[in-house]
Amino acid sequence: MVFTLKICIIGFGTVGRGIVELIHKKNLDIEVVGICARNCCVYDRNGINLEHLIKNTAGLPLEKYPKADMALDTDKMIDTKCADVYVELTPTNIDHGEPGYSFIKRILSNSCHVVTSNKGPMVLHSRELKQLAKKNNVELLYEATVGGAMPVLNLVRENLRGNSIQSIRGILNGTTNYILTRMAAEGAPFAQILKEAQELGIAEKDPAYDVDGIDAAAKAVIIANEFFSKDSGMKDVDMTGITRITPEFVSLAGKNGFSVKLIVEVSDNVLRVAPRLIKKSHPLAVDGTLNALNLKLDMAGEVTVVGYGAGKYETAGAVISDILSIKN
Ligand code: HSE
Numbered sequence: 001m002v003f004t005l006k007i008c009i010i011g012f013g014t015v016g017r018g019i020v021e022l023i024h025k026k027n028l029d030i031e032v033v034g035i036c037a038r039n040c041c042v043y044d045r046n047g048i049n050l051e052h053l054i055k056n057t058a059g060l061p062l063e064k065y066p067k068a069d070m071a072l073d074t075d076k077m078i079d080t081k082c083a084d085v086y087v088e089l090t091p092t093n094i095d096h097g098e099p100g101y102s103f104i105k106r107i108l109s110n111s112c113h114v115v116t117s118n119k120g121p122m123v124l125h126s127r128e129l130k131q132l133a134k135k136n137n138v139e140l141l142y143e144a145t146v147g148g149a150m151p152v153l154n155l156v157r158e159n160l161r162g163n164s165i166q167s168i169r170g171i172l173n174g175t176t177n178y179i180l181t182r183m184a185a186e187g188a189p190f191a192q193i194l195k196e197a198q199e200l201g202i203a204e205k206d207p208a209y210d211v212d213g214i215d216a217a218a219k220a221v222i223i224a225n226e227f228f229s230k231d232s233g234m235k236d237v238d239m240t241g242i243t244r245i246t247p248e249f250v251s252l253a254g255k256n257g258f259s260v261k262l263i264v265e266v267s268d269n270v271l272r273v274a275p276r277l278i279k280k281s282h283p284l285a286v287d288g289t290l291n292a293l294n295l296k297l298d299m300a301g302e303v304t305v306v307g308y309g310a311g312k313y314e315t316a317g318a319v320i321s322d323i324l325s326i327k328n
Helices: 014-025 050-057 074-079 100-109 119-124 126-135 153-159 174-186 190-200 214-227 247-255 312-327
Strands: 005-010 030-036 041-043 085-088 113-116 165-171 258-267 271-279 290-297 301-308
Touching (some): 005 014, 005 074, 005 312, 014 030, 014 050, 014 312, 030 074, 030 312, 041 074, 074 100, 085 100, 085 312, 100 119, 100 126, 113 312, 119 126, 119 214, 126 214, 153 214, 153 312, 165 214, 174 190, 174 247, 174 258, 174 290, 214 271, 247 258
Parallel strands (some): 005 030, 005 085
Antiparallel strands (some): 030 041, 258 271
16 A cells, blocks of 8 residues: 555554654655644644644643644544544543543544553453454554563454464563662662652553553453463452562562562463563563563464563554555
């Protein structure tokens, strides 16, 4: 298919801004016709001037942009069907999935494609949303919800076709991995390192979501529903966080050749998040904010992927990859 794909971005936070900057900088063949924030939208059917937008929205909310239209809201932008792909980037809410859930339903019902980085709707309503996409013959892509820039969903879908997955195990939360890595290196106390992780900008707004294992559990649910045809929810995850792990324990493990990691385990009958001892020589023993997943497959055997699960351009890159896959 050779045409310029039109997109409308819903949610102008870190990832939304990252996407706009990358499309502009890399001169990608993607036309941004709409951008919506909570109380306004910018719309230009011929393509928004991204250079002007980037310059004039740096450090400012979208409503301060002179071309922002306060009379336009997201529902209206969805109903105009101004874009081929709507990029849904509103904040994750794991309890009710809103506002992303309603937006995605509306977009799919209008027979437009959806790319999202929002875990909430995919944790709570994946079966319904996938069926709605199928019924309307459009794509619903969400690579960025699991492992950010580290390929997982599309890797299995595209490159490991025909394989049956026996189990998946790994690290899906960068904040806890950073905390555990720093504890091992310096024996620094939990609270101090958590503060630094927040400063890195990868921790959730409420860091309990990271350290209690909720964020990793949400990603485990998405994986279980994707690869094991489950209709699982958060209540099905056997979840333990890292709040009771002490620097002394991490140090003792280190002296014995092990790293402590918050490990997600998913198989046909297991859905678990818990701290585990991983041999330092094992491919999953990655440090810092990295994520890593080890997949056991019937044909390919073991495949391990490592990458950044969060970050402005890393996550934006995963979203852009999904957008471009629709174009191709
Ligand atoms: N708080 C998450 C993490 C961000 O630390 O991995 C990505 O979902």
